[in-house]
Amino acid sequence: MSATANPLISTGRRARRRKLTGQIMEVLATAAALVAAAALAIVIITVAKRALPALNTDFFTQNAAPFGASGGGIKNAIVGTLIITGIATAIALPAGVLLAVFNTEFAPRRLADLISLTLNVLSGVPTIVIGVFIFALVVVGRGQSAFAGSLGLSIVMLPLVARASEEVLLQVPSHLREGGMALGATRARTVLTVILPTAVGGIVTATIVAVARAAGETAPLLFTTSIFVGTTVTTDPSHAMASIPMVIFTYSEQPDPHAQQQAWAAALVLVAIVLVASIVGRLLSLRTRRQIEQVR
Amino acid sequence: MSTVSDPEKRIHDDASAAGTPPGAADAVQSQSHVKLGELAAKHTPLPEEQREPVLRLDGVTVSYSGAPAVCDVTMDVFRYQVTAFIGPSGCGKTTLLRSLNRMNDLITGATVDGSITYHGHDLYASNVDPVEVRRRIGMVFQRPNPFPKSIFDNVAFGLRLHGMKDNLDERVETALSKAALWDEVKDRLHKSALALSGGQQQRLCIARALAIEPEVVLMDEPASALDPIATQRIEDLVGELKRDYTIVIVTHNMQQAARVADMTAFFSVDVKDGGHRNGVLVEFAPTADLFIRPADSRTEAYVTGRFG
Numbered sequence: 329m330s331a332t333a334n335p336l337i338s339t340g341r342r343a344r345r346r347k348l349t350g351q352i353m354e355v356l357a358t359a360a361a362l363v364a365a366a367a368l369a370i371v372i373i374t375v376a377k378r379a380l381p382a383l384n385t386d387f388f389t390q391n392a393a394p395f396g397a398s399g400g401g402i403k404n405a406i407v408g409t410l411i412i413t414g415i416a417t418a419i420a421l422p423a424g425v426l427l428a429v430f431n432t433e434f435a436p437r438r439l440a441d442l443i444s445l446t447l448n449v450l451s452g453v454p455t456i457v458i459g460v461f462i463f464a465l466v467v468v469g470r471g472q473s474a475f476a477g478s479l480g481l482s483i484v485m486l487p488l489v490a491r492a493s494e495e496v497l498l499q500v501p502s503h504l505r506e507g508g509m510a511l512g513a514t515r516a517r518t519v520l521t522v523i524l525p526t527a528v529g530g531i532v533t534a535t536i537v538a539v540a541r542a543a544g545e546t547a548p549l550l551f552t553t554s555i556f557v558g559t560t561v562t563t564d565p566s567h568a569m570a571s572i573p574m575v576i577f578t579y580s581e582q583p584d585p586h587a588q589q590q591a592w593a594a595a596l597v598l599v600a601i602v603l604v605a606s607i608v609g610r611l612l613s614l615r616t617r618r619q620i621e622q623v624r
Numbered sequence: 625m626s627t628v629s630d631p632e633k634r635i636h637d638d639a640s641a642a643g644t645p646p647g648a649a650d651a652v653q654s655q656s657h658v659k660l661g662e663l664a665a666k667h668t669p670l671p672e673e674q675r676e677p678v679l680r681l682d683g684v685t686v687s688y689s690g691a692p693a694v695c696d697v698t699m700d701v702f703r704y705q706v707t708a709f710i711g712p713s714g715c716g717k718t719t720l721l722r723s724l725n726r727m728n729d730l731i732t733g734a735t736v737d738g739s740i741t742y743h744g745h746d747l748y749a750s751n752v753d754p755v756e757v758r759r760r761i762g763m764v765f766q767r768p769n770p771f772p773k774s775i776f777d778n779v780a781f782g783l784r785l786h787g788m789k790d791n792l793d794e795r796v797e798t799a800l801s802k803a804a805l806w807d808e809v810k811d812r813l814h815k816s817a818l819a820l821s822g823g824q825q826q827r828l829c830i831a832r833a834l835a836i837e838p839e840v841v842l843m844d845e846p847a848s849a850l851d852p853i854a855t856q857r858i859e860d861l862v863g864e865l866k867r868d869y870t871i872v873i874v875t876h877n878m879q880q881a882a883r884v885a886d887m888t889a890f891f892s893v894d895v896k897d898g899g900h901r902n903g904v905l906v907e908f909a910p911t912a913d914l915f916i917r918p919a920d921s922r923t924e925a926y927v928t929g930r931f932g
Contacts, residue, residue, distance in 0.1 A: 506765060509727065
């Protein structure tokens with residue numbers, strides 16, 4: 329090496345290889361990210377392209393057309409999905425939040441770990457299994473009902489709500505707990521009046537994400553609220569009720585091109601709901617994080 | 625935890641480096657032995673026969689999962705006096721403080737041996753309700769920890785909790801006035817407490833503790849996360865509060881102890897065979913005596929800056 333060589337510039341084979349490895353990794357990682365983004369874009373574009381011809385106000389304001397007839401919309405299915413996921417949320421939200429509270433505030437460490445593991449497994453259970461389970465438990469002998477569908481969806485939602493709430497509760501700094509206790513509040517009282525209000529934003533976010541997920545689930549509804557749904561708006565959860573995922577499922581299987589187009593349109597509505605909910609959830613969670621950082 | 629405490633330390637060090645407070649720093653302790661004595665001599669503790677113990681500690685050992693953190697402490701906390709716990713890091717002064725209102729109950733594995741009595745009643749008797757203990761013996765923490773609620777709701781929190789809901793507005797005002805915060809916040813009582821400055825937040829936490837009319841207020845390094853001016857205000861406040869309250873204050877700042885405390889307990893770290901370290905009470909005396917005529921060589925070494 330000559331005396332004038334810059335010691336900060338590496339030369340030689342090893343340096344070249346190191347540089348090349350770095351560049352290859354960067355390209356691969358970027359490509360992977362692009363593939364993920366492209367997959368979403370392709371799904372949305374494909375669905376939108378096929379759905380647009382069927383999308384009009386009638387699609388949202390009319391009930392399903394009788395079998396074989398053209399026209400009609402999915403008003404009854406939209407109402408059905410709202411009711412079914414609404415009931416599911418009413419079950420999963422309190423249960424999930426209480427579970428998270430128990431896990432973070434009351435459970436001994438090992439029990440908490442066990443419960444976390446259980447929730448992880450539960451969130452990995454295929455939804456078709458949940459559907460069959462609810463079918464055997466509730467539907468057999470009683471018949472299908474929107475309520476049975478809600479029960480199935482609530483099992484899908486429970487681990488999502490519980491795990492996400494748990495994470496938010498853990499972020500609430502412990503000095504707030506101590507502050508409550510030092511004023512003579514019991515543990516439960518501190519949770520109710522200090523911890524939960526601080527974490528509420530994060531819990532709402534978790535719920536929105538879980539609702540978005542549940543709204544699109546088909547398998548739990550297939551066994552529980554899919555037949556005799558009728559073509560008018562029904563609000564009685566003790567009977568089977570139409571829902572957007574089931575519309576997509578049944579219409580897409582029909583040979584009628586009009587029905588297939590309606591299936592695409594319903595799919596677009598579903599994707600839009602999930603997308604909007606995810607974005608709202610994301611924005612809210614950023615806000616919550618800032619709020620919690622303030623009290624840290 | 626360490627990530628939390630580091631910035632505080634930095635703030636404290638910055639405050640020390642700025643040098644503005646009349647000795648809010650440990651840094652100047654080497655030549656300050658005499659000065660500490662002067663500061664301490666400014667207030668006269670009650671003569672021995674007039675001291676009335678509120679809390680009596682007898683052979684108190686606090687352990688975490690069986691490992692003692694502070695051992696065999698015997699001392700009294702006297703009514704309407706400010707008692708300071710000083711000593712190097714790890715000497716168990718905060719641990720001991722937290723055992724005085726059963727805050728250590730919240731830490732799994734923490735146990736208290738020996739006896740701590742409050743007006744003769746065992747704090748740790750099985751039928752004692754820790755909630756009642758904490759209502760009578762309040763606590764202010766190292767870092768201001770206002771709830772993410774309005775200023776009013778922060779102070780009203782304990783009042784509502786304990787059913788002291790008559791004259792709620794009046795009680796809140798009284799507490800904020802006692803904490804020397806009322807004038808600064810009276811026009812924005814229903815704004816978020818988090819918008820207050822650190823010093824104001826800490827005074828809010830003091831107001832919150834005072835609102836439920838405790839007899840004793842425990843303060844765990846209440847000014848260590850604050851700037852020098854806010855520190856001064858807290859110290860002034862402590863001086864005023866002792867007319868109505870009994871105060872125990874933990875500080876690693878000897879100047880602060882000399883300025884505010886009537887009685888001072890000096891703790892040190894004992895290293896046992898096998899390397900286990902635990903805190904011990906070395907000396908407990910009127911502050912002026914402790915700084916001017918320390919009875920124990922370890923105290924002398926510490927207050928003259930030769931150690932710690």
